[in-house]
Amino acid sequence: MGQQSGYVSSAEVKRLSRLAPWRTAAAIVVDWAIIAAAIGLSEWTDSWLVWLAAVPVIAGRMHALAALMHDFAHYRFIAEKKLSDAVGNLVLAWPIGTTVAGYRRNHLAHHNYTNTGRDPDWVVKLGTREFSFPQEMRFALLNFLGYFVGVSSLRDMRTAFQRMRDDDVSPWRQKLARLGFYGAIAAALTVTGTWAEFALYWAVPYVTLFFLFLYVRSVAEHFGETMEATSELNGTRTVLPHFWERWFFCPRNLNYHLDHHLYPSVPFYNLPALHEALKRNRAYAGEGHLTRGYATGLFKEVWLDGWKKAAVGAGVA
Secondary structure, three states: OOOOOOOOOHHHHHHHOOOOHHHHHHHHHHHHHHHHHHHHHHHHHOOHHHHHHHHHHHHHHHHHHHHHHHHHHOOOOOOOHHHHHHHHHHHHHHHHOOOHHHHHHHHHHHHHOOOOOOOHHHHHHOOOHHHOOOOOHHHHHHHHHHHHHOHHHHHHHHHHHHHHHHHOOOOHHHHHHHHHHHHHHHHHHHHHOOHHHHHHHHHHHHHHHHHHHHHHHHHHHHOOOOOOOOOOOOOOOEEEOOHHHHHOOOHHHOOOHHHHHHOOOOOHHHHHHHHHHHHOOHHHHHHOOEEEHHHHHHHHHHHHHHHHHHHHHOOOO
């Protein structure tokens, strides 16, 4: 699903596609600052309750780093591509275990062949229990619980890392640089004696809630019984989130997924304006798949309605 015409004027798209690197840089600084503040507050209070509160905050900002990496994959930071990739790897991709180039190779194929047999995102998920709907209530509950204890995350990590290896076309110099990055982190943790802190403040959020947030968003974007996939306007979903959901499920405007598929040249900070422009188009307003809230509308469309149908079919309701 590449960039389309007809929903918004080309002049408007051109205006909204202009890059403002300072906005991306500011977002990176803010997200890392929030992570640092959450860690600092937890350490200062030395309270397990504060640590428990810090875990979703940190996981949410990890998700934000992934969202910004997505913009880098579309070259939405600066025009100099090699420098852009170097920055994106160092402050976004490597810390969450991936690479900009590897993610780009997979993601651009997803855009070009959305919801088809040549879409790598679609193929790897289609037919799996966690992405099949309607979904048995018992499995859905166990799957969500599995993220809190890391079991579901480990399943997703195996799939993600396998795809990352397959898509990693980085030259050997970049691979050495990445290895050096992880080596430097390990050395710093060893010298400072902070491996336990690394486990508490990075490993735990990463292997639990970070992957839960990724899963919910992934379901929101392309899955559910109500996803007809008969046109570019209903093959993916834009979610209009409640305020608190932005911190966890759709940081940096990831909720505007339909809008992004229609016009991938628009950087994250201009997606709300793009959405407002699209709403003025009659076809988009009438056919576009818009859902209100992840915990409300998405949950109803994807899980609750299926459970109700199953209950009726079983004669329970």
